[in-house]
Amino acid sequence: MATKITKQSQFDAIIIGGGACGLMCAVQAGFLGKRTLILEKNDRPGAKILISGGGRCNYTNMYATDQQFISQNPHFCKSAFSQWSVEDTIIFFETYGIEGQEKTLGQLFPVSNKAKDVVEVFTSLCLDMDQPIWCDADVKAVEQTDGGFTVRFERYGREERLFAPKVVMAAGGLPIAKMGATDFALRTARNLGLKVTETAPALVPLTITGKNQDWYEALSGNSIFCRVSNEKNSFEENILFTHWGLSGPAILQISSYWRPGETIELDMLPHDNILDIIETERQTNGKRPLAGLLxxxxxxxxxxxxAKFLPIEKNLASLTKTDMDAINNLIHHFVVKPAGDKGYDKAEVMRGGVSTDELSSKTLESKKIPGLFFGGECVDVTGWLGGYNFQWAWASGFVIAQGI
Ligand SMILES: Cc1cc2nc3c(=O)[nH]c(=O)nc-3n(C[C@H](O)[C@H](O)[C@H](O)COP(=O)(O)OP(=O)(O)OC[C@H]3O[C@@H](n4cnc5c(N)ncnc54)[C@H](O)[C@@H]3O)c2cc1C
Structure with a gap:
């Protein structure tokens, strides 16, 4: 394999990864007159932006605060969000022709419903400002050299090396390898002696095996509004039954907090009390079967x-105290012990990542290796479902651009 070595860098920084964080970083650096080069493994930038939100891209959340982010250091993201707010995201996209519309719970999508419009904002700005994006560039290694870094990558079957005084790791997390996801950022961090907190799939469906599996299978395709809780967190949204377990927004949300072996609890009537409803109905319509009321x-x-769990054929008047307890437990305290999760192929995001202990919260620069920055999903900052992860990716890209 031929090796081409370019010794002198014409770039202030090389950005590894042309996803949400890397693209925002390149554009913001361009606004400041700094020259960057994005190296992107895929044949085009922004692959995950394109598929996000079902192809519509939920690009931020109007109600985002630091409270919707999971990290070993929950305070870490505050500085980035104080430098780049939700309002900054909204104004940035409006400036370049993307009006937002709220679908639900503060989730903003482009009015056009086209994620490709979001990617085009970045690709056209990069073109206008002469911030190159080299696709099909698979970065193999980042090595510290005098005054900066040598970045080794393969492009069109050739091995190349570039030097730059600064390097931005925006290579994302582990979910969905077929979309270009790699462990490159995590591996490089470890190789350079930086701590990486334990990673796991998050915003991911949960699987069910065992004696009730047939029940979930039979309900496949049905969704109900629930409160899904564990000891510390709860989410009220729909859950979806599938032939292998549970999905839907409330399940994805709790999955980010779930650990193998733990149970979660479903309240399938979170805004009412099933016993009160039965009592009221009983007084005028005691002959009604429980099935009809349900x-x-x-x-x-x-x-x-x-019917698998309750005497639904009984009429309301004949329900015993034991029946009522069973109904209450089932409707309001249905305990589920997931067998596992659907893994990185079905996860929307990765939990964990490069430890926040290693980075300045103000600049996202490595404390041990000046000139090396980490942003986006590869850092141990994980957002809830609903536009939060992009908000982190944009904010971290902005912050890094200020420091490179
Ligand atoms: C199906 C799905 C839907 C989603 N929907 C939403 C949503 O609507 N709203 C939301 O907020 N979040 C959503 N997310 C999460 C969101 O996409 C990510 O949090 C976000 O893209 C992270 O940005 P990033 O720049 O850190 O990483 P990425 O966008 O993953 O970008 C990293 C880039 O680095 C490249 N790369 C990796 N390794 C190398 C290497 N060695 N050399 C060169 N390039 C490399 C990858 O190809 C990739 O393009 C969704 C995720 C998925 C999977």
């Missing part, structure tokens, strides 16, 4: 499926 609260299919 079918008013849920779909018929779901109500019928509860």
């Amino acid at each position: 079918a008013n609260l849920y779909t018929r299919k779901f109500a019928d499926a509860l």
Whole structure:
């Protein structure tokens, strides 16, 4: 394999990864008159932006605060968000022609519903400012050299090396290898002696095996509104039954906090009390079967499926204290012990990453290796579902651009 060595860098920084963080970093650096080069492994930039939000890109959340981010140091993200706020994201995209519309719970999407519009903002700004994006550039190593770094990569079958005084690691996390995800940022951090906190799939569906598996299978495709909780957190949104377990927004949210072996609890009627509803109905309509009442609260299919656990054929007047306890437990305290999760192929994000202990929260520069910056998903800052992860990627890209 031929090796081409370019000794002198015409770039202030090389950015590894042309995703949300890397693209924002290149553009913001360009605004400041700094020259960057993005090296992107895929044949085009922004692959995850393009598929995000079902191809519509939920690019931020109007209600984002530091509270919706998971990290070993929950305070770490505050500095970046004080430098680049949700309002900054909204104004930035509006400036370049993207109006936002809120779908639900503060989630902003482009009015056009096209994620490609978001990517085009960055690609056209990079073109205008002469900030090159080299695609099909698979970075193999980053080595510290005098006054900077040598970045070794393969492009079109050739090995190349470039020198730059600064390097930005924006190579993302582990979810969805077929979209270009690699462990490059984590591996490089470890090789350079930086601590990496334990990583795991997050915002990921949960699997169920064992004696109730057939019940989940039978309900596959049904969704219900729930409060899903563990000891410390709870989320109220839909859950979706599938033939292998549970998905849907409330499950994805709790999955980021779930650890193997733990249980989660479903309240399938979070804003009402099933016992009060039965008591009221009983007084005027005691002959009504429980199944009929449940079918008013849920779909018929779901109500019928509860026969596995409840005497749904009994009429309301004949329900005993034991029956009522069972109904209360099932509807409000349904305990689920997931067998596992669907893994990185189905996860929207990675939990954990380069330890925040290693980085300045103000600049995201490595404390041990000046000139090396980490941003976006590879850092141990993980957002909830709903536009939070992009908000972190934009904010970290902005912050790094100030420091390179
Ligand atoms: C299906 C799906 C839907 C999502 N929807 C949303 C959503 O609507 N809203 C939201 O906020 N978040 C969403 N996310 C999460 C969001 O996409 C990520 O948090 C975000 O893209 C992280 O940005 P990043 O720049 O850190 O990493 P990425 O966007 O993953 O970019 C990293 C880039 O680095 C490249 N790379 C990796 N290794 C190398 C290497 N060795 N050499 C060169 N390049 C390399 C990769 O190809 C990739 O393009 C979604 C994720 C998925 C998987």
